[in-house]
Amino acid sequence: MKSAVSREASTPLDTTDSLTPTLRRKRKKGVAGYAFVSGYFVLLILFGVLPAAYAIVLAFTASGGHFTGLTNFIKTGEDFRFLPAFENVGKYLLIWLGSLVVIVLGLALMLHSIARRVSAAFRFIFYLPGALAGAASVLVWLFMLDPTVSPWRLFLGVFGFKNLGQTILPGHLPLIFAIIAFWAGAGGWIVVTYGALNNIPNELIEAAQLDGAGAIQTALRIKLPLIKKWIVFMLILAFAAGTQLFVEPQLVGEASLGLISPTWSPNELAYYFAFQDNNFNYAAAISVDLLVIGLLCAAVLVFRTKLFEVE
Amino acid sequence: MAPVSLEKLTKVYPNGFEAVHEFDLEVADGEFMILVGPSGCGKTTAMRMVAGLEEITSGTLRINGEIMNDVSPRDRDIAMVFQNYALYPHMTVGENIGFALKMKHTPKSEIEKKVRETTEILGLTEWIDLKPGQLSGGQRQRVAMGRAIVREPKVFLMDEPLSNLDAKLRVQMRAEVARIQRRLGVATIYVTHDQVEAMTMGDRVAVMRAGLVLQCDKPQTIYDHPLNLFVAGFMGSPSMNLFEARLGEGATTLFLGTQKVELPPTVLSAKPALGRFANAEVVVGIRPESLAVAGTATGERTEDLVFFEGDVDLVEALGSEILVHFSTDAHRVEAEGMYSDDAEGLDAGSITQRGEGVARVSPETQLVIGEHVRLQVNPKRLFFFDPVTGLALNG
Amino acid sequence: MRLFNRIWSRTFSYIILLAFTAFFVVPVIWLLFAPFKTDHNLVFENPFALGTLGNLFHAAHVMFTFEDYALLNWLKNSAIYSFGGIAIALICSIPAGYGLAHTQFIGRRTLLGVTLFVMIMPATALVLPLFLEANAVHAVGTPLAVILPFSFFPFGVYLAYIFYSSSVPKDLLAAARIDGCNEWDVFRRIALPLARPIIALVTFFAFVANWNNFFLPFVMLPNSSNYPLPIGLQDLLSATPAFNPGQGGQVPIYRPELAIATIVAMAPVMIVFLFAQRSLVSGLLAGATKE
Ligand SMILES: Nc1ncnc2c1ncn2[C@@H]1O[C@H](COP(=O)(O)OP(=O)(O)OP(=O)(O)O)[C@@H](O)[C@H]1O
Numbered sequence: 001m002k003s004a005v006s007r008e009a010s011t012p013l014d015t016t017d018s019l020t021p022t023l024r025r026k027r028k029k030g031v032a033g034y035a036f037v038s039g040y041f042v043l044l045i046l047f048g049v050l051p052a053a054y055a056i057v058l059a060f061t062a063s064g065g066h067f068t069g070l071t072n073f074i075k076t077g078e079d080f081r082f083l084p085a086f087e088n089v090g091k092y093l094l095i096w097l098g099s100l101v102v103i104v105l106g107l108a109l110m111l112h113s114i115a116r117r118v119s120a121a122f123r124f125i126f127y128l129p130g131a132l133a134g135a136a137s138v139l140v141w142l143f144m145l146d147p148t149v150s151p152w153r154l155f156l157g158v159f160g161f162k163n164l165g166q167t168i169l170p171g172h173l174p175l176i177f178a179i180i181a182f183w184a185g186a187g188g189w190i191v192v193t194y195g196a197l198n199n200i201p202n203e204l205i206e207a208a209q210l211d212g213a214g215a216i217q218t219a220l221r222i223k224l225p226l227i228k229k230w231i232v233f234m235l236i237l238a239f240a241a242g243t244q245l246f247v248e249p250q251l252v253g254e255a256s257l258g259l260i261s262p263t264w265s266p267n268e269l270a271y272y273f274a275f276q277d278n279n280f281n282y283a284a285a286i287s288v289d290l291l292v293i294g295l296l297c298a299a300v301l302v303f304r305t306k307l308f309e310v311e
Numbered sequence: 312m313a314p315v316s317l318e319k320l321t322k323v324y325p326n327g328f329e330a331v332h333e334f335d336l337e338v339a340d341g342e343f344m345i346l347v348g349p350s351g352c353g354k355t356t357a358m359r360m361v362a363g364l365e366e367i368t369s370g371t372l373r374i375n376g377e378i379m380n381d382v383s384p385r386d387r388d389i390a391m392v393f394q395n396y397a398l399y400p401h402m403t404v405g406e407n408i409g410f411a412l413k414m415k416h417t418p419k420s421e422i423e424k425k426v427r428e429t430t431e432i433l434g435l436t437e438w439i440d441l442k443p444g445q446l447s448g449g450q451r452q453r454v455a456m457g458r459a460i461v462r463e464p465k466v467f468l469m470d471e472p473l474s475n476l477d478a479k480l481r482v483q484m485r486a487e488v489a490r491i492q493r494r495l496g497v498a499t500i501y502v503t504h505d506q507v508e509a510m511t512m513g514d515r516v517a518v519m520r521a522g523l524v525l526q527c528d529k530p531q532t533i534y535d536h537p538l539n540l541f542v543a544g545f546m547g548s549p550s551m552n553l554f555e556a557r558l559g560e561g562a563t564t565l566f567l568g569t570q571k572v573e574l575p576p577t578v579l580s581a582k583p584a585l586g587r588f589a590n591a592e593v594v595v596g597i598r599p600e601s602l603a604v605a606g607t608a609t610g611e612r613t614e615d616l617v618f619f620e621g622d623v624d625l626v627e628a629l630g631s632e633i634l635v636h637f638s639t640d641a642h643r644v645e646a647e648g649m650y651s652d653d654a655e656g657l658d659a660g661s662i663t664q665r666g667e668g669v670a671r672v673s674p675e676t677q678l679v680i681g682e683h684v685r686l687q688v689n690p691k692r693l694f695f696f697d698p699v700t701g702l703a704l705n706g
Numbered sequence: 707m708r709l710f711n712r713i714w715s716r717t718f719s720y721i722i723l724l725a726f727t728a729f730f731v732v733p734v735i736w737l738l739f740a741p742f743k744t745d746h747n748l749v750f751e752n753p754f755a756l757g758t759l760g761n762l763f764h765a766a767h768v769m770f771t772f773e774d775y776a777l778l779n780w781l782k783n784s785a786i787y788s789f790g791g792i793a794i795a796l797i798c799s800i801p802a803g804y805g806l807a808h809t810q811f812i813g814r815r816t817l818l819g820v821t822l823f824v825m826i827m828p829a830t831a832l833v834l835p836l837f838l839e840a841n842a843v844h845a846v847g848t849p850l851a852v853i854l855p856f857s858f859f860p861f862g863v864y865l866a867y868i869f870y871s872s873s874v875p876k877d878l879l880a881a882a883r884i885d886g887c888n889e890w891d892v893f894r895r896i897a898l899p900l901a902r903p904i905i906a907l908v909t910f911f912a913f914v915a916n917w918n919n920f921f922l923p924f925v926m927l928p929n930s931s932n933y934p935l936p937i938g939l940q941d942l943l944s945a946t947p948a949f950n951p952g953q954g955g956q957v958p959i960y961r962p963e964l965a966i967a968t969i970v971a972m973a974p975v976m977i978v979f980l981f982a983q984r985s986l987v988s989g990l991l992a993g994a995t996k997e
């Protein structure tokens with residue numbers, strides 16, 4: 001140690017570099033990492049973790065703030081609007097997910113078997129209505145479903161619908177929302193599915209053809225099994241999003257002259273509890289129900305599929 | 312005072328893996344130091360510790376006498392050329408080369424001047440406004456060099472800088488890098504897998520294995536006097552033939568499998584240590600170029616030569632020479648991890664089979680596969696190793 | 707026989723594809739045509755008949771001047787909320803993706819895992835909890851109550867993380883360090899300029915998500931002057947006699963006017979879609995496939 005010091009002291013710096021040992025910065029460990037993620041971390045806490053935590057606290061307490069255990073969950077669960085709301089969403093999901101599997105896969109397979117250029121045009125057209133997600137898509141479909149103005153009026157007439165009120169009867173809503181969701185959302189999924197199909201090595205498909213499989217055989221026995229994980233991915237994400245239905249029943253309800261319940265979906269029910277009944281604890285309980293569903297879906301995707309490997 | 316000195320440098324990765332163990336190395340002023348060793352032996356790790364990109368677990372690193380262990384990379388005054396060049400894709404050639412100067416707040420005019428000089432040295436002037444994506448592999452390599460030399464650093468670090476080039480460019484750049492290094496006279500540590508680079512470019516070569524330096528010396532010294540089995544097998548391509556053998560009574564005979572080879576007394580007198588191995592197992596090593604087909608005129612007296620026999624498995628005519636792959640009934644010896652990834656592929660397929668060897672013979676030799684062949688070698692050129700410790704039996 | 711089968715199945719494919727093309731585009735075309743007609747035209751004429759420019763001007767005039775230019779106000783609000791959210795989202799998510807990919811710190815893997823979780827979870831699930839939180843700090847009704855939640859965009863962090871870990875080699879950053887950069891310089895001079903495509907991608911996705919978001923502003927902003935477009939649309943819908951005959955006469959908003967409002971609401975996203983189609987689609991895949 002001593003020799004090192006004396007060596008440094010006795011040797012004049014023989015380079016033009018003006019830095020002296022004391023000026024040299026020590027390497028910092030790990031600090032930079034925290035700095036880079038800090039902004040996002042704050043947002044994550046404030047707008048991801050805290051609200052969820054706060055909702056959980058509210059869900060387990062009464063308006064006075066004391067702990068009530070599962071009371072809020074039981075009370076909301078026993079509410080006469082609770083089951084119908086989940087039933088409505090359940091029916092809607094059944095149709096929407098079914099159409100995703102059958103139609104989206106079917107269309108993606110068809111697109112995959114035709115010329116690339118043509119299929120690109122189709123994909124873009126199918127994807128385009130995605131721009132009208134949310135309120136705009138509902139409005140467009142209110143027009144489409146109104147037999148007095150709809151370009152599909154002949155088609156609607158076949159079913160005997162004479163005015164909007166008849167098309168948007170409460171019993172029709174799960175199907176209607178599924179159509180809207182499909183119109184605005186299917187294109188994106190077709191693009192994803194098509195991309196997954198494109199990732200299948202060409203040799204594999206050629207090998208199947210040499211083995212004597214026709215187009216349909218190849219699709220069913222080779223392509224579908226190979227993109228299975230994407231189908232699961234699509235279904236889980238669509239399911240998670242579908243449970244959160246809000247804007248569609250809200251807007252269609254607006255146009256239905258009160259025929260449609262303002263608590264058609266669970267989110268609407270939660271909203272109703274919060275704003276009509278001023279019962280934040282009940283609202284929180286339903287939010288936690290939905291949160292748990294969302295978390296479960298995420299957990300299945302993260303832990304059960306290998307789609308989101310981080311490093 | 313050496314520009315770079317590594318004293319017992321050790322790296323233990325967070326997962327507990329010790330990639331470099333008590334690495335000692337002194338690089339003198341202007342010296343070109345080559346690091347070779349099989350894949351995964353810790354060359355890159357050692358180099359990154361010198362660069363400051365990897366924390367030093369223990370030991371001392373000095374650059375120009377100053378302890379650098381905890382100094383951040385940007386203050387070490389070193390330049391590095393990466394295997395994949397690591398050029399900034401969003402900057403032009405000029406900006407890439409001038410970046411380090413800019414970070415030192417060098418005045419603009421001076422940056423420009425230095426960048427221009429550098430591009431002239433490297434013949435890059437034409438491409439100064441292009442981005443790396445628009446350059447060929449060789450040009451990119453030059454930019455990477457330019458980025459290093461423009462800084463006039465205390466030390467150059469180069470990690471397999473030529474390995475991404477095709478064979479021809481590699482030969483060309485090999486000479487160019489060596490030339491530039493001589494001209495600038497900057498101490499250099501250069502990692503390579505390439506035998507030719509290792510032999511030709513450096514002043515000294517350090518052969519590494521599993522985190523340890525086994526031998527560090529002038530390339531020819533290492534080639535002629537490898538300290539142990541591993542270095543013997545690693546340096547040279549095709550690599551040295553190593554066979555299990557037995558020395559007979561008085562170490563005057565050598566049994567190669569079932570063949571008996573008489574050793575002249577000069578062998579024992581040159582390597583008295585062999586005496587200790589009389590009637591014992593040894594490993595005998597023969598460089599492929601020391602072998603010839605019996606009867607070939609090699610300028611050596613026939614009575615000085617010894618002979619043994621084998622079967623020809625494969626004949627590779629390379630134009631200037633012929634590689635004869637043969638097999639004998641003596642077991643072949645392999646030092647663990649001896650062959651690097653890209654060991655020129657010459658005998659990669661047959662390497663694991665026992666008793667195989669390679670001879671490098673003159674192109675006039677006529678041989679047929681399957682032929683029984685008598686090979687000759689001057690016993691002076693035989694290497695002997697202790698089969699237990701792997702150490703060369705020289706003294 | 708084989709050939710016949712092939713032709714037949716190909717024809718069948720095209721028929722199906724064209725049918726779905728009609729399903730996807732007819733509503734859009736109808737919507738674009740509607741403002742050229744009067745409400746009366748819409749009911750009594752061929753749905754694809756062309757209208758007149760005069761009708762368009764009339765409807766546009768009515769719609770834009772409605773309630774003291776409410777539509778423009780909503781448009782402005784939508785822009786403020788969307789871009790405000792995007793700005794903060796970018797400022798936070800690009801460095802975060804970089805930090806997750808290229809620095810070491812305690813808790814990195816946990817943060818990555820949590821990000822994955824909240825990214826997959828539908829954002830709507832947090833709306834009411836967010837409202838409850840905002841209500842607790844008396845932030846309901848302020849633009850920040852929408853902008854700040856918008857700025858939390860874990861998908862952006864994930865995209866940036868995937869980009870940095872797959873497309874920016876560690877050696878490149880090491881080279882910058884050796885060239886004299888400190889950690890901040892490495893990010894600002896090397897990593898950030900390289901992230902340009904990913905910045906565009908995050909902007910697009912965040913924009914589409916923010917612009918179309920209904921539920922969050924719906925609960926956070928009770929005041930009509932603060933509405934973004936989607937809520938404004940609902941407001942129009944509840945007031946128009948077209949869907950609510952009871953409202954007859956009070957509001958001059960009929961279907962052509964409503965169609966204009968809808969077009970105004972969707973136009974920005976549609977423009978983004980048209981211009982960014984390629985990168986949006988590839989981003990959709992990048993987000994999905996990681997390779
Ligand atoms: N970050 C790390 N964590 C744990 N082990 C590592 C890490 N980086 C490298 N190693 C291990 O350390 C050893 C040495 O790696 P290093 O990259 O130095 O080898 P190398 O000699 O440069 O090999 P090559 O010739 O293939 O480039 C290897 O076995 C490697 O697996």
Ligand SMILES: [Mg+2]
Pocket residue numbers: 354355356470
């Ligand atoms: Mg290496």
